[in-house]
Amino acid sequence: MTAVLSKVSPGRLVRVAAAIVVFFVVWEAYGRTGKALAVPPFTEVCSELAGVLTSGDLLGPTLGTTAVALSGFVIAGVLGSLLGLLIGLFPIFREVVGPWVNAAYATPMTMFIPIIGMYFGLGMGSQVFLVVTFCIFSVLMNTAEGVQAVPIQYYELAKTIGVSKLAAVFRIVIPFALPYVFVGLRISVASAFAGAITAELLLATDDLGLMMMTASGNFQFVKLAALTFYVALLGFVAVGLVYALERWVAGRLRAAA
Amino acid sequence: MNRVAASRARSTTSARTGVTPAARSRARNRKVLLWSLRLGTVAVVLAAWEIMAASVGEDLLPSLGSVVSDGIPALFTEGYAAEFGQTLIRMLIGFAIACAIALPAGALMGASKLWADILTPYAYGIYMAPRPALLPLLILTFGAGATFGIVMVLLFAVFFPLINTAKGVSEVVNGPLYEMTKSLQVSRRRVLFAVLIPGSLPYVLAGIRLGLGMAFNGILLAELWTAYSTGGLLEAMISYHQLPEYFALAGLIGLTAVASYSLFGVFERRVRRKRGMAVTGAFGEAS
């Protein structure tokens, strides 16, 4: 009887789009004043980026950085969701380990960068390790929250149907907690690129981080701005891909149900 | 009601239900058990540390003894702690600015759909973009000193207070309480102080707590990049293999961060309990 109300009116979409457009307009205007070396006009940045893209110089470093980010993301995702599952399912585990996980979340992992370099060397290993430290908490905590949010009635229902505890985990808990897990994954993938860039700037300069530092060292400020913009875009694309992944997984789950 | 709430309902007592001595001692025993398990895990970790330190040698991993005997005094004799104090001040300045921007902006976003639409792309843009990528660029504008650190803290810390304040204000403004105040003809100014601020307080506190955690990351990242102040110290300690001092300083930083996080957590829990809101357990924060 009640009509399905559309979620977002076109008016609101226009406002959001307008706000984004304003950003670029202001960027362009400010860049044209030439007041800040670090802020060239948007159009200049775009053309510079186009140039770098077409030159093919960007391909290798992009792949390298993405590899680091992706590896860390996957490891953090697997570890984080498993730990989150355990913490969510077993109250004892949660109450014992919980405070320490919270403490670890609160400590700034950034301060360990120097020693990570010392222990893991200056290669991809240490970079991936840093990415994992950046990513793992959001996955872990969101997964735990999702698992804990399963209403107790679901467990009771499973018991009455005679579903084994293990099966209950797979067929009830995981599908229910999945949206939460994906929230964590979306944040995590953005952190993964942040971690990868951090590692490439501070640990083992490599790939995109190296490109940025080289541009900075050669006073190629427009190129630096272009690369920074490019990295930001990478982050957004990655988040978008996780969104798409979530929709695909949800669709598959619904089909299987 | 989910399992967490059920298990907590079984083990906690409230003013309304009868508190029997048996229930109280059961609760106390449970608390003792938990804390001994928690400290036990710490003890295991510390023991593992000692074993590792012994096997790989002082050069790679200092024993806990040397951290305590060499590292901790150095914090004070060499002025490392004082230097960290300076870093902390810069961080707090940056954080204060971040909150000064985030709280009003968040309130605006929560109260007005228009502003929510306008500011949301900026908020999420800042959060989703890999912020460390701005390090080389920002150093051009702000130099390699104190200002740079403050700006990085600002960028890192602004998101959580903004988003959480928006959520808190939105809940109050879009909720039934707001309509009730209109029916009671409460002046809009009074609503701000008597309803909006107290109502959104739990969320604002959560945002500040999470933002503070990010602020620590921001200042350290900036200082490591420019080898300035505490960041510079940390890097130098590694270069010169002063590992006990390194772990002592890292310990100090970590302790400060955890303490402030927990302190806000305690405060936030008290505020929530007074309102009868769910007091989240080990984890409660999502984004």
Added chain:
Amino acid sequence: MTAVGHTGHSRNAADPRADRGSAAGGESPGDGTRDYVELRGVGKTFTHGRQSRQILDDVTFSVREGEFCAIVGASGCGKSSILRVIDGLLEPDTGSVRVDGQDITGPNSQIGLVFQQFNLLPWKTVQENIMFGLESLKLSKAVKRERCQHWMSVVGLEEWSGHYPHQLSGGMQQRVSLARTMAREPSLVLMDEPFGALDALTRRFLQQEVVRLWQEGKRTGILVTHDIEEGLLLADRIFVMSANPGRIAAVVDVPFKHPRDEALQATAEFAQMKEHIWHLLTAEISKSSPYVRMRNEPSGG
């Protein structure tokens, strides 16, 4: 049949309100009571994104001064919206709303609204909540405190004055909400399914409280509910409301005398009334074509 149990209000020429009353045009001379609440042709449509829903369509009815009326209808038929229109929280798209002869432009202190969800401020104690409700009134602190004390004892919560809402049961919270509204001593009290969130026993107890309050004071009341029995137990007249869009389908006078207790509920007459109203309701729900409005001719409202 006229309802028993409410006080009449006689007009005389010197009464300034008399002129206003006749200007509103809902009077029958010699009735003894005037229309206190008048809705004429009230319509309201909600737009959400691209969709719009007509909540109210040509709602017209009147409530006499000192009367206690109930609006009975299914969920979502817009009955809550009617209360909000009367309280000045919602502006109708069409039609007029008048209380005490005045057009409604916004909430005023003579009208009180009791919500279904209690709506107490969780960080204030019971006493602070009631005092908060009195803030907009220009009274001295002493008077406010006295009213607060009085109404807390009327609803039986003096011992809980220092407690916070989450420490109270649902019934107690609703009593606080009631006290908060009544402490403003409004002449018109609107109640939006006030007992819907409570269990049956608490509900019955609070219903009796409401009846008691109305026996004591000269207040006009409008109750919105989906519970036909509740309407029969409390109201002098029942407005049967249909949904989609919301309209007053019928007006039923409730002939029973107060006190209306369990004995009354057991009578055949009560059951017949209940069934009558039930039929009126379901007839509206099952009708798919534009329906004929069945209304008793208004006698002064």
